[in-house]
Amino acid sequence: MYFDMFVSQIVRAKVLKKTHNLVPLHFKNTMLLHYLRRYINNFKGFSREIWILTLVTFINRAGTMVLPFLSKYLKDDLGFNYAQIGNVLFFFGLGSMLGSWLGGKLSDKIGFYRIMIMSLVVTGFAFIALQYITTYIGFCLAIFLTMVVADMFRPAMFVSLNVYAKPENRTRALTLVRLAVNLGFAAGPALGGLIIMNIGYKGLFWADGITCILSILIFWLLVKEKKKPIESKEAKQLLEASRESVFKDKPFWIFLFMCVVTGVLFFQLFTTIPLYHKDQFNLTELQTGLLLTLNGILIFFLEMPIVSYIERHQINKVKVVTLGCFLMSVSLFLMLINVWAGILVIMMLFMTVAEMFAFPFSNSFAMSRAPKGHEGRYMAIFTMSFSAAHILSAKLGMGIVDYFGYQKNWLFMGVLGLVGTYAGYKVLQLLAKETQTKSDF
Secondary structure (H helix, E strand, C coil): CHHHHHHHHHHHHHHHHHHHHHHHHHHHHHHHHHHHHHHHHCCCCCCHHHHHHHHHHHHHHHCCCHHHHHHHHHHHCCCCCHHHHHHHHHHHHHHHHHHHHHHHHHHHHHCHHHHHHHHHHHHHHHHHHHCCCCCHHHHHHHHHHHHHHHCCHHHHHHHHHHHHCCHHHHHHHHHHHHHHHHHHHHHHHHHHHHHHHHCCCHHHHHHHHHHHHHHHHHHHHHCCCCCCCCCCHHHHHHHHHHHHHHCCCHHHHHHHHHHHHHHHHHHHHCCHHHHHHHHHHCCCHHHHHHHHHHHHHHHHHHHHHHHHHHHHCCCCHHHHHHHHHHHHHHHHHHCCCCCCCCHHHHHHHHHHHHHHHHHHHHHHHHHHHCCCCCHHHHHHHHHHHHHHHHHHHHHHHHHHHHHHCHHHHHHHHHHHHHHHHHHHHHHHHHHHHHHHHHHHC
């Protein structure tokens, strides 16, 4: 009797094992196909112009190899000290801020299409010329003028998305363009590291300039300008009143402060962190480039599904951005572990997830607050917040490293991230009161 029971248990175990080996394989294949279908469906419904703009953005971003290595170029090739590098990056951010403001203002005046073309053509030649400027004062002035022209492109591009994308697709269209940015960002730093090792830093300036010109030529040949509808006199008066109210929009300005904080933390990837890789762990330019490539690859595969999920479930965008700010804070605190190089990979994972939460939805929230017809000026204010972040990131980061060392910088940035997280919490409270006030009426 016991023998029969023992045999029956063995047979049953074998049957279960076979079932376990067969069903999960089929289940895994079904789940994989389901995920692929869902992933592909995220890319449906975009206009031809949006796809071309995405291609142009990818080419341009893949060629933008100077930025991740700019601080190392200034230190290794031009021999600038930390304070000088911080000042160069300050002028970089100052030019970016002025360019963002001009780009938004001119987009509303003469149209986004002309601004986009002029910006990238002139920027291409400016980057090629930048390699021949080696003095400290000269480089500060040159990088300032280059970024004034280069960052006129960003608010104009945001307005083009508003024009060429359907209203229901605008957040996804922005995410699609960000995917192109990050796919280019995945390829660019690794290629840049190889160019530095084989040709030198000069090759980066040529690559950057040529790809700027090539990308905008493709846009000019394949995309025709689409004019905005002419506004009535009454509509213009309403828009002027709306624009004035922007400066009284307390939740928006606190939200912009959180955006500045996330920008300050994120831009450490291009200012202090590449130097830290070399000084603390003796990483090569290629290894630094590969870490940045990891960021781009993860965003390419994960950001669109995450954005689609959040959009479908109508999760509060400000909550998502606030979570992104908190995760950036965690990523900088992780840098305090300075005895194991593997922490750089873990830090990059946290920073990447934070970026996927913070940036697509901060753009979307800012656009949703913009009065119709003044999107260019409104988005200029938003993009200027990131230019301000670039200025602060460079000056604060380089200054703290120069006087107190890397560890104090990571500690300061982590605490700053917590302050930004609290600002996000305050925005949520103000928006809740705003909703409550509207419902009372």
